[in-house]
Amino acid sequence: MELIPRPDLPGSAFVVAAAGNVAHKVLYGGLADLRPMPRTLIDDGMLREVYHYRPSAKVVEQGDPVLLVTPLAAPALCFDLRRGCSLVEHFVSNGRPTYLVEYGQVSFRDRNLGMEHWIDEVVPAAIREVSAHAGGRPVHVIGWSLGGVFALLTAADSPDLPIASVTAVGSPFDIKQVPLVAPLRPLLNLTEGGGIINRSYQAMGGAPKPLVKWAFQLSSFQKLVTKPLAIATRLDDQDFLAQLEAVDRFMDNMIAYPGRTFGQLYHRFVRGNALVTGTIDFGDRSISVADITAPVLVFAGDTDGIAPIPAVRTVVPLLTGSKEVRFEVVPGGHLGMLTGRRARGTTWQIMDEWISRWSSDAEEIPTPTARKKNAAARKAPARKTAGKTPAKKAPAKKAANKTAKKTVTKKAAAKKPQRTAASREALGTNPARRYGSAGSRSLSS
Incomplete structure (x- = not known):
């Protein structure tokens, strides 16, 4: 009996490989190696946990550290998806001192926290702690999605921080360029004042986890619909199936948005498109990415539906004060560009070159x-x-x-x-x- 053989694989070989993968999943619960990279908590505060990933026994840890900045609502699994597709594992195995800041579980009591909490407190404190823990070295800050926005705004607002470079991965600065939002903009403008969206997130204290997961899935609706067919036609591909398992676990661990922060994102970013000029106001002050002096590397994914290429590229000409700005288009969607299977030979290699280029003492960390x-x-x-x-x-x-x-x-x-x-x-x-x-x-x- 032949299932749905791939063109490049004989039917019998497909059936044997597929049967082996199915049996392994049934007997052992899955194909993916989901063991997290070992880490140690070195600092914590309100919605702030800073971790140091333990160095590999095979490699000496050396050079400037990297700090991975997670976005709101997404778990830190984005950087440590699974063994073989983990950016953390990649850095650690190459001897790079690797750190991460995450925020823990957001609850109703955190509903009054706004974006200022992350820009003024969380990310700056994490950068200083990482620099101190790494012997006073400057830090290469890498943020994914909203984490990249936080990293850029923090670097702009606090020029005294020990930052060696900033990398923003899939961080949109022009929300009008996001296909999912553009058709909804006229509807959003009708909710001025006490609209149903305002009342909903205020009553719930933010955006709950199921809503966040639904929004993320909606951005890749086509992949969600065609997923059963993709699995059926690639049952023989163990690495592909393992990646799907890891992504499913990532989706199941979404985190809620704090109420006030969600309100700011909705009103300022989605409706107001506040970041398109590179300047955003918080109270009596303005933060402009033009004030960033550190080198900046910007990534966009060629199939990203949440942060498409035009939405990400908008920030590049706004970084007028930076020593150097580089813009790279890499394969993958919003998550895939960061930790997909092709990211191993594209995104990660570019990061390695960039970090070595802007290291404090021109240290060489081999790829x-x-x-x-x-x-x-x-x-x-x-x-x-x-x-x-x-x-x-x-x-x-x-x-x-x-x-x-x-x-x-x-x-x-x-x-x-x-x-x-x-x-x-x-x-x-x-x-x-x-x-x-x-x-x-x-x-x-």
Whole structure:
């Protein structure tokens, strides 16, 4: 009996692989390795928990730290989705000091907290604590979705913070460009004053978890509808099925929005499109992203329905005070661009290059590709020595050849840093890169 064989796989092979995956799921409860990366709480406060991920036993932790900033309503699983598709695991395994700030469970008592709490208290306190814990080094701040907005506004409002760079992943600054919101805008304008939406979130103290989950699913409605067919046609693909399990767990762990914060997001962002100019007012002060001096890296996903490319790209020309701004288009939707299977070879590699480029002391944290090359280079001399040990009494001609080879090797080694520097300069503008070159932009002050 043949199920729905894929074109590139014989029917019998498909059936065998699919049966194995189904049996594994039934017997063991799933295919995904959902073990969280081990971490230690180093600081906490009101809706603030700062964690340090324990370094890998195989790699020495070194270099400037990264701080992962979660968005509201989404769990920290976005950065540690599953083994093999975890940004945290990627950084830790490469020896990068890795930290994360999350907010815990939001309850009714937190209903009066606004966005100012995260911009004034949570993110700045996390940055300072991470810098202190890492020996006073500056911090590379990476925020996803609303976490990226928080990171940018914090950097703009507090120029004294020890920030090495800021990375915003899928952070929309022009809500009019979001396809789901544009058709609803005339309806939203009718709810001026005490509309049903206002009364609802005020009564509930915010946006409850089921509503947040529904909104996230609505943004990828087509994928939700076609999901059963996708599973049926890819029952043989263990990695694909494991990713679906991990995403389902992520969706089941959504967190509620505090009431006042939800109101600000609704009125200022959705209805007022306040971020489109790069400036937002809080009480008697204004925060402008033009005041950011740190280097900024901006990512957009090519199939992102929550933060499409035009909505994200809007912030790029607004960052006029930054040392350097880079814009990258990478494969994936809102979550996939951050921690999807293709992110391992696109988003994460670009992050590695960017962080190394803007490290405080030009430290070199090798990428996985560089690690393999370095390992091969270390093994090569050992093999040559072993092969030449018996031939100590070689003629003078061989000795001359050996000297020439060493000279060539030294010249090649001298050229290597130049190639590395060139690859960094090409970040975001390399026409050979499959993703990011067409929509990338580099601005230097």
